[in-house]
Amino acid sequence: MRWLRRAHRPSWPLGLAAGLAAWLMSACATVPGDSSDAELSLDPPRYVAASEAPTPRVALVLSGGAVRGFAHIGVLRVLEREGLRPDLVVGCSVGSIVGALYASGMSVQRIEQLAARLDWGTLFDFDPVRALLGGLGLGFAKGKRLEALLREALNAPMQTFPTRFAAVATDLNNGETVLLNHGDAPRALRASTAIPVIYEPVTSDGRLLGDGQITSPLPVAAARQLGAQVVVAIDVVYPPQHSAMSNPFSVLFQTVLISNYRHMMNERAQADLVLSPVIVTAGQLGLSDREWLIAAGEAAAEQALPRLRAAFKGP
Secondary structure (H helix, E strand, O other), X not given: XXXXXXXXXXXXXXXXXXXXXXXXXXXXXXXXXXXHHHHHHOOOOEOOOOOOOXXXXXEEEEOOOHHHHHHHHHHHHHHHHHOOOOOEEEEEOHHHHHHHHHHOOOOHHHHHHHHHOOOHHHHOOEOHHHHHHHOOOOEEXXXXXXXXXXXXXXXXXXXXXXXXXXXXXXXXXXXXXXXXXXXXXXHHHHHHOOOOEEEOOEEEOOEEEEEHHHOOOOOHHHHHHOOOOEEEEEOOOOOHHHOOOOOHHHHHHHHHHHHHHHHHHHHHOOOOEEEOOOOEOOOOOOHHHHHHHHHHHHHHHHHOHHXXXXXXXXX
């Protein structure tokens, strides 16, 4: 089985290291400016209760998990092929990106093409000039290159998507889980994926928003809050036992993983069906692993196909 390998390390430290390496190789590259005027003109992402919307019967929940999130695409391959379409999609962190593209009506093939364009230069837009003149601020990178890539694909506000969608972020001022289902989609996704320290938080609608994984790595509770009767959850969250602690930074990341995992296990219990793609590698995960990670998600969905059909069909 091509997707079955061995590993014991998470990719968050790898992502930071690879991002820094990418910056060192292209430190003189142009980084998009703050575009303050453009930002002010955007419809800020926020939560708006849809009082007249029909109650969603089936919700698809996509977890965070950094590079492991490519497995979500493999699950979507099978759902698209089988004609199994949810009434609601809720995503956290990388799951919010994949989920938003899917809910917008984009084909899985097109999502794969967009995923193939990702590189560390896009994911980690550290600006040495900004850091030198103005300091690091609240994160090494701003996340604007990723937002710009997403803006090419998502040019409609979230509330107009063919399939209802919500991203999950965390209010860094009070620790609340924040639902984002209205307004500018790329900005919402940038907030949901703003890993602490690595990415600068996003200010929206009076809130300082960071990575949704901090409080809800598998946002089943959010799907229930939005009225979902049946919840199908895809869990690609890093399990703590896949880490190797060899330095102070790895211990710090391990504490984050443990907290995320405990939150995730609590929410798994609230789902009707949980798919957990087998993701065990021979080393640290990187963008070059995207193909077999997609295959791992596809294999998990194929194995669970009878249960998926039953969940989508209902009683």
